[in-house]
Amino acid sequence: MHRILSKRTLGPKIREYVIEAPDVAKVGKAGQFVVLRLHERGERIPLTIVECDPQTGGVTLVVQEVGKSTQEMGDRFQEGDSVLDVAGPLGLPSEIERYGTVIGIGGGLGIAPLYPIARALKAAGNEVIGILGARSRDLLFYEDRLAAVCDELHVMTDDGTYGRKGFVSDALREILVSGRAIARVWAIGPAIMMKVCSGVTREFGVPTVVSLNSVMIDGTGMCGGCRVQVAGEAKFACVDGPEFDAHKVDFDLLMSRQRFYAEEEACAVEAYLAAQRREGETK
């Protein structure tokens, strides 16, 4: 059992949890993930590590309530409660080196996994330019945390309610067009955002890393459900990644595979909400 040490709301349906997992907290690195299971009937949820505190044994995770399990976690798991399983760290850590000037892009929930990478890049002596993007002001989080580890921070919202109106790829293009020497780009977020950013950096020949969140079961190399096509070869996001060379990733395949269970996910949410309503009525 793993106790929830703290829980706070970062935005609508976006919550940050610090969960007690001392093994992971001791060795977890930027770019790696854990698999979490709420209870006996739960699915294995892969979540990228945001922060590890070896002293308290706490592992910080940011969860967006998009499906049944994440919604249930938000509704029913409070500070002091425990989740059944946390396994990790899984996957390969980000390759942190002194590259020079680097750009870190976080779109939507991708801001959370970007944070430890930006922090590690900064600590390694890089000049770090951060670009954060969200659909709207209320969905933006961690601006302060990123500001603390970036030399320069650009904030974009799709609707212009905060920062500049536009997409992260617009800010990325402006920087590359300006002619600044960028050694490497990290782009983490929805598959479509990573695809667009990857297209921009390809034009300018800037090496780019993306973190792929394909559908996983075990997260340890055993099911192959998370396979992605990289440079024409099937790779497992869980053990060969989750980070890959963006210019070699088949994003269309990734998006198609991510959608495969949409129907079942909707059905699970519906069944969950119906159960919630019944519970509410009997109370």
Add this chain to the structure above:
Amino acid sequence: MIEPKATPMREQAPDVRIHNFDEVPLGYSEDEAVREASRCLQCKTAPCVAGCPVGIDIPGFIRAIKERQFGAAIGRIKEANALPAVCGRVCPQETQCQGVCTLGKKLEPVAIGRLERFCADWEADHEACTPAVHAPTGKRVAIIGSGPAGLTAAGELKRRGHDVTVFELLHVAGGVLMYGIPEFRLPKAIVKREIDALRRMGVRIEVNKVVGRVATIHELLRDGYDAAFIGTGAGLPQFLGVLGENLNGVYSANEFLTRTNLMRAYLFPEYDTPIKVGRRVVTVGGGNVAMDSARTALRLGAEESFIVYRRSEAELPARKEEVHHAKEEGIQFQLLTNPVEFLGDKGRVRAVRCLRMELGEPDASGRRRPVPVKGSEFEIESDTVVIAIGNGPHPLIPQTTPDLALTPAGNIAADAVSGATNLRGVYAGGDIVTGAATVIEAMGAGKRAACAIHDSLCS
């Protein structure tokens, strides 16, 4: 007069069982077990014992059944085998103990597997016999992986008085017994029972423990373990490498079975993990895992379930019993057939393009090599495909132990008898060493390695 035929075991009827996940064979009654035990000749040479990878005293336990000493019978088995309820169900007895049974030269061999299963199930309904544990030696052994090899090694080492901790990276112990072999062939409650028996002996099992990442093998040895045994299995699914293999609806057998067995997707949405089975399921491969997948597909509601295998029936690597059960359930066999491409529609597989094959000259494996028949291309309409053509070594320990010697195929290089690797104090056994094989062979390797570890710790 000895009965020429083995005492049959009652089974669920095929038309009933394809709609449930309950076990297919129902077990022997006490009288049936005694009747079958009476067929044993108790021959002096006992070739069956040598035919058993863990060397169970087979005539001994059968004699005890015949005398209705069922408690003594299971005690005798457990001296050599920590997982009798599992082995009685999934061992290929026909090529091991029963394959060399003296009675089998003239008549049907004694149904040793069924008798073993009977004893284990009898014990579950009566008082459990926990094997005696030697006084503590003060030596600590880490076991990585809680599949058949690891559990066997753990039991053997614990019996000899060593302090044993098993590390499992999934959320339950049992390895392939839990995620791979379906409920209808090996009920998960039975696996849990056998693992609980090990826990009662004092074996510590830690789940969700990712050895390699939270601690490397070297760190375990540095932090107080006197030896380590690696039994991490053949968990990495292999694919055909043909076009369309990443379409939605194309599963590895590992994924298809893990969703169903470990995550209980057949109870979705009561359980959270979904699976999509479709109407027409094609399973590629001819081994036990392929049979398990094709039969699972039917139980998940597929209307038709096909096995596509490139050689002929005689070469099917699956146990005869599994093929028989599959046929009884209506699985359709497309033999001498090789898939060459998966065709899709809107990202989902819709058909498998196949070639007919014929058998040519024997290849390296000694089996006749299948060669394509020119112009024989055809399609099988299918909305779900399961690739069950084997698994490679689980990557995590080799990936995180760079100085561990591997074979050219990527398996851990270990001594065939002792399991010793090139690293001092580190042993390995089971599928991670041999490549995908059987539960009992992995158990044999675990047992032999345990003996070698014990000798090294006591010398």
